[in-house]
Amino acid sequence: MPSGKAARGDFDVPVLIVGGGPVGLAMAVELGWRGVENVLVEQGDGEVTHPKTNGVNMRTMEFCRRWGIADIIREKGYPKGRTRDHIYFTTLTGWEIARQTNPAYDEIEPPRGTLEPFQRCPQTVFDPALQERARGLDPVTLRYGVRCLGVEQDTEGVTARLEDADGGAGTTLRAAFVVACEGARSPIRDALGIALTGTPVLGYSTNVLFRSAEFATMHDKGEGRSYLAVGPDGQWASVNAIDGKDLWRFQVRGSLDPDSWSKVDVDADLARFAGRDFDYRVLSVLEWIRRQLVADRYQDGRILLAGDCIHQLTPAGSFGMNTGIGDITNISWKIEAALAGWAGDDLLASYTPERRPIGQRNVDYAALRFARGEDIEPMPCIMEDSPEGARQRKAVGERIAKEMLSPPNIGLQIGYRYDDSPVICHEPGPPPPVEHQTYTPTTRPGARAPDGLMGDGRPVIDLFGRGFVLLRLGANPPPAPNLEHAAAARGVPLKTMVLADPDIAELYQTALVLVRPDGHVAWRGQAPPLDAVQVIDRVRGAL
Template identity: 45%
Template structure:
């Protein structure tokens, strides 16, 4: 029998991110994945700003930024009657080479397909000696008890059976999660929003063939409404994805005329190479709970997010980052008895928030199916309709491409391991991110004098920022952390802009980069504060 601290089931980007984060933190783990780890038709294509910040922490941000998606390719979103039809509106979004970081993050989003992103995460995970990736290996069953999990594994190519004993099981096993089903954890929300169809095709330089300006994401609307989108995944290889937002009630998944759907989307016959297709169920659901005992669930196993807004995988990566530092703390002995319970308390509301936003973005697609019969007419009436629709689409459907607040603004306001400071919560805006160092929030980014970001200070244990020349001495808090074995560092900052941004003279930031506590003076009982933020049962 093999023994390992953490067994991860599922080798998609969320499972790989957790394995990599644990390896980065010095925690041994084993990941099992029944597939071979090769992505042939990617499910995700965007690494958002917050996930890029995690990649920066892990040391792979530059590799993601330099993925094969051309740096000079514009990221424009285009509303069309068809790609070779009328252009109703265009949302300019700069190519990555022309898109410097904004004031609120050192990173920018990258169009990095799962085809490229998964191998990067695999390489990162494998770079740590304590991480083992086992592909073509399926967990057939497991039994959980108070001290851990015993799992039966099946190595599919050889047929060899194995037993693994782990202190923790992390289930990243997808929407159908066998682990979730065995635990009897239900899903809450909208079980079926639609049944989309993905069709993947290759054709060399489609833009040149059609004689149209380049873009990345095309949304197609005709007299029947907004019905599809066409996305370029790999411009150099000519790989595209056509998505039907919903399929008809009488749709035959075994008899798909891909060419006919493509003719409707482009408005002319095309000679393309079809490389795959799939029909799936769009949902907007969150699990009833994220953990049971020593079993924790992440990603699609606990939240199924409409891809409108590109939040699904990125929400799962944030799950992995939250759980990763807590597993490290428990395994190294400084995490308290209540620490792992905070994973559900923090991440379930965050998952529900993102599901709510993504579902709303999708439902906004359904408002454009009436009074548009003349949308393709070459008449003054057709021109006027297209101008009106373009503005409405940019305002309504375009919202799913304006999600800075969703990406960076999630907070753990009610977390049992964050200490509220009594300040009012800023508005949770989808579009605009409002920087705040209020406990539970992502600690804001600011550039330091040496060209580093404040975000670069966080990750390895707790970090206390001492802000301003008159910041109090932190010796009592440092001593309390040391007494419990909690990794702790302090950093003095005098820049007045950063002092103002963080709002207090002392700000304690957790290993995941979220604020745990802040104040202008240390509390009288520094040991109790440390116990609270490390999840100790005796904390008040």
């Protein structure tokens, strides 16, 4: 595994990023924010015409705050005052079957330990916000219309073969590291022989992006974020509000039948969904495959993979892009450490054991949520205005209320831990169960450090990012000069912060907490460690 010393060879740029979707752009911004020079190549022009993602979870929003784009997400995304109900019905103008009522974003009270609620923001806003931020960072170069033909690595770096996407002249670029964010069909992943494990097909689905002012007003269901149609064969389609105004995404769930795509008739299916004809304009149609796949490994030497390259999942739960953002915030500081020379040989190698369990959990949970919609038994009379039709609608509604309507997956968003990490100072005993819907703040090593407002009004986690931070908490926290000296001796950047605020001390429950640049706890104790050098060597991957 490349160490920091080996990383400082001759190269054109420290980091090459292949792929300019939201995960690749976030990688460029995060590295640029750290002062790490990087080049991003993307064969397309960077314009998003069909938003594939629109959920920005609580953890991603914390990083958006770091990057200076959180206000854009809040202001230009889903309207803050619009309700977000999930409404099930026979048709939009027909019988309502079930409803999950959700408050508007400006009514959400984040749980203790975080300050950022989940946001809805279409990719047509999110990607341009990242692009603008990237262009404002001197270390970042965005090169659109450039295709990566392949990469070859050696002990000192990686050589990438590039060409203009229009078939122009080819060139090579030498980098210390390559981060592949190419998406589900990653040529780099395939060339490395990295296998995907899981279920390759959960269904053949179709998305239709359309504009319609009439869609919001032609029914009695009221404002909703998701409208879901249940017919005689079960839940078959949905419409999601993209901008909360007149932009909508119609999704036909499809089936395991490869001919599902050819069976979609956009006009007929939209009329069936609405229960009547209405005015709309189709903007684009996207055929895609739902999957449940995770790569066996996330890295091959100096080549690291992130996003859909390594985990492919159904969009239920909004895990896709957000899992990718978690990937890049995990590896960016490790690459920075390798380039700076203080990373041990095992720091970069910790990427797979830390992030793969999170990827597997999110992929499986998303598949479970999707499967709940498949479990609705056929109800042949559900569309009928008859006693049997009413009975079937009631039965389906009760089934949906019991098994499909669930609270937000807050624990999965911000409560994940790196329990299998080789660069965390683990504590004795089994780890507590991972929470799904709920979140309990903890400073257990491997967990995300909790957030809260300090006495001066700043969020605690805004202290993290540039090097390690040693928090001394409470009225009389013990000093830890041995940790400071050990970090200095190893060249590890570490800043000590004294937080006497009683609310923050109560939130953290520990006198001393060592936090990594990605905001996860590396070590904690009520007193300085007996062997501070061992602690520092562990967290920098040198043991």
